[in-house]
Every structure is written in structure tokens, then in C-alpha cells.
Amino acid sequence: MSLPHFYLDNQVLADEADEVFLLRLAEDDAKHARVLRLAPGEHIAVIDAAQDYFECEIVSFDRDACCVRIAQKIESESNGATVVLVQGIAKGDKMDGIIRHATEIGVAGFVPFSCERSIVKLDAKKAASRTARWRTIAKSAAMQSGQTRVPEVLEPTGLAGVREMAGNATAVLVCWEEERSTSIRRALCEAMRGRTLGPEGARVLVVVGPEGGLCETEVKAICGENRFASTVSLGASILRTETAGLIAPALVLYELGGLQ
Numbered sequence: 470m471s472l473p474h475f476y477l478d479n480q481v482l483a484d485e486a487d488e489v490f491l492l493r494l495a496e497d498d499a500k501h502a503r504v505l506r507l508a509p510g511e512h513i514a515v516i517d518a519a520q521d522y523f524e525c526e527i528v529s530f531d532r533d534a535c536c537v538r539i540a541q542k543i544e545s546e547s548n549g550a551t552v553v554l555v556q557g558i559a560k561g562d563k564m565d566g567i568i569r570h571a572t573e574i575g576v577a578g579f580v581p582f583s584c585e586r587s588i589v590k591l592d593a594k595k596a597a598s599r600t601a602r603w604r605t606i607a608k609s610a611a612m613q614s615g616q617t618r619v620p621e622v623l624e625p626t627g628l629a630g631v632r633e634m635a636g637n638a639t640a641v642l643v644c645w646e647e648e649r650s651t652s653i654r655r656a657l658c659e660a661m662r663g664r665t666l667g668p669e670g671a672r673v674l675v676v677v678g679p680e681g682g683l684c685e686t687e688v689k690a691i692c693g694e695n696r697f698a699s700t701v702s703l704g705a706s707i708l709r710t711e712t713a714g715l716i717a718p719a720l721v722l723y724e725l726g727g728l729q
């Protein structure tokens with residue numbers, strides 16, 4: 470059985486001088502710990518602010534304080550490629566589900582993309598509120614699925630922001646219904662061929678449109694920023710945006726060894 474996972478924003482466990490010390494949990498983590506009714510002697514997994522991974526033993530616990538000792542430092546396995554999902558903002562609660570489930574499979578980051586065909590248009594206040602909600606969902610999903618990191622969720626951005634990110638990526642895969650022949654496997658093979666870095670150092674951007682899909686102008690603009698960018702097909706079926714937002718990064722992770 471996997472250990473409950475907790476993430477520290479401002480505490481580095483290697484800096485703790487005492488054998489037993491207070492774990493400075495964020496408010497939501499402390500609430501989660503209370504729900505679990507953690508007791509002395511139980512063990513938890515802690516990822517600290519330095520992204521180091523520890524197994525800790527609970528020494529004492531009450532509503533206001535959790536004191537632990539380090540049982541062992543765990544050398545986490547390589548996370549492999551960094552896969553970032555650029556998701557066209559979808560309506561309703563679809564974004565919640567996409568972020569939750571994609572976090573569970575190991576997506577490292579999310580970029581909500583305000584597309585030309587996005588039905589939902591967010592002003593600055595709504596964008597900030599939605600981003601806070603999505604970050605909470607990502608953290609909760611990471612805790613539940615035992616991820617060694619919480620995905621980064623950026624604030625919604627437009628085409629200019631996505632183009633800038635595309636220029637710095639190892640590979641960019643734009644899911645587009647007009648593409649008929651190029652698969653994710655083929656696009657990745659072509660992008661990685663002749664590169665000195667392996668999957669561990671790769672940063673792959675996966676772009677999925679909203680309900681109405683991406684327009685041709687957006688596709689060309691994004692692909693034009695990186696010579697290792699390609700439009701890709703997800704098969705003969707036209708998938709819903711919330712389905713494509715999970716299937717596409719899952720296929721990328723699988724092809725790069727992340728789900729094996």
C-alpha cells in the first residue's frame with residue numbers, strides 16, 4: 470500500500486537539525502492529514518521544497534501540529550520526459566476532469582489555452598479564480614495518485630504565450646482533426662532522432678483544442694515556432710476535447726517510457 474503523500478512549499482528537510490521536528494504543512498495538507506487521522510508510528514511520504522523525497526514517521530499529531538522523524542530518504546526514479554498539456558479552455562467542469570485525470574497519469578504541467586474557438590472567455594478575475602481551483606485539483610490528484618511532484622498549472626494564456634513555449638520545447642505535438650497520417654509515435658520518433666538527450670531530458674508540449682477545435686491559423690502559428698513541431702492524428706474517431714486531453718498525453722508518456 471502506498472504512503473499518503475504531502476508536499477512542502479517552504480521547508481527543506483535536509484536543513485532540519487533536530488531528529489524530531491515540526492512538519493510545516495500547508496493548510497490543505499494539514500486538513501488532509503486530519504481526515505486521515507494520522508497516528509504516532511504511522512509513515513508518510515514527504516516531498517519537500519527542494520523536491521527531495523522522504524519517508525517520515527509520525528511522532529506526534531494533533532489538530533495544530535505534526536511532528537515527525539525521517540525514516541529514510543528515497544531516491545525517486547527518473548520521471549522521464551516532461552509532458553506539458555496545452556489544453557484549449559473547455560466549458561463547464563471539463564477542465565477540472567482533464568487536469569485531475571492527466572495529473573494521475575503523470576502530466577507535469579498544464580497551460581490553459583484561450584483559443585479562437587473557445588466558448589469560455591475568462592476575464593482577469595475569473596482567470597485567477599479558475600487557476601487557483603485548477604491548482605488545488607492538481608495537488609489533490611497528485612496526492613491521491615502518489616506523484617513525486619505537483620504539476621505546474623499556469624494562468625490562461627493566448628496564442629502568443631503558447632508560441633513562446635513551443636519555441637523552447639524539445640517537441641511540439643498539435644492534435645488536429647485535419648491531420649490524417651502522422652501518428653504520435655511517428656512524430657516523436659522524428660523529433661527525437663539524432664538528438665543527444667534521451668527521454669529523461671525531453672520536454673514535450675501536447676496541444677489540444679477546445680470543443681470547436683483549433684483553427685488553421687493557430688495550428689500554423691504554433692508549428693512555425695519549432696522545427697520539431699508536428700500536427701498529429703489521434704485516429705479516425707473525432708474525440709471530445711476532454712477525451713483528447715487525456716489520451717494524447719497518455720500516448721506520449723507511453724511512447725517515451727513513462728507508463729511502462
